[in-house]
Each structure stands twice: as structure tokens, then as C-alpha cells.
Amino acid sequence: MMKVVVNEKCIGCALCAETCPEVFHMENGVAVAGPADDGWATPVANAAAGCPVGAIEAEL
Numbered sequence: 001m002m003k004v005v006v007n008e009k010c011i012g013c014a015l016c017a018e019t020c021p022e023v024f025h026m027e028n029g030v031a032v033a034g035p036a037d038d039g040w041a042t043p044v045a046n047a048a049a050g051c052p053v054g055a056i057e058a059e060l
């Protein structure tokens with residue numbers, strides 16, 4: 001399992017939830033990351049790279 005965290009910089013753009021809904025969902029206007037299997041490393045890395053404010057922290 002990877003540890004994935006959305007930090008307080010999230011501006012709620014929902015990009016991560018759209019690109020990787022298996023791991024990210026929206027709650028009260030911000031993204032929340034669920035537990036992620038190691039198999040999701042690439043989509044999670046892509047979501048982290050695509051986040052406009054660098055709010056996704058992942059230990060891959």
C-alpha cells in the first residue's frame with residue numbers, strides 16, 4: 001500500500017478525482033485520498049504531477 005495524502009494546499013479543482021477516481025474523491029470541496037495499492041503508483045504519480053498546487057503527497 002502507498003501512503004497518499006492531500007494536504008491543505010488543495011483548491012478543490014477536482015482534477016485528481018477525474019483522472020484517478022480509484023484513489024481520489026471530493027469531500028466538502030477538497031480532495032481526499034483513499035488507500036492506494038502499489039499498482040496505482042503511476043496514476044497517483046500522474047495525479048500528483050498534474051495537481052496545480054502540489055497538494056498531493058505520495059510515498060511511492
Ligand code: SF4
Nearest residue numbers: 010011013014016051
Ligand atoms: S488536483 Fe490538487 S488541487 Fe485539484 S482537487 Fe486534486 S489535490 Fe486538490
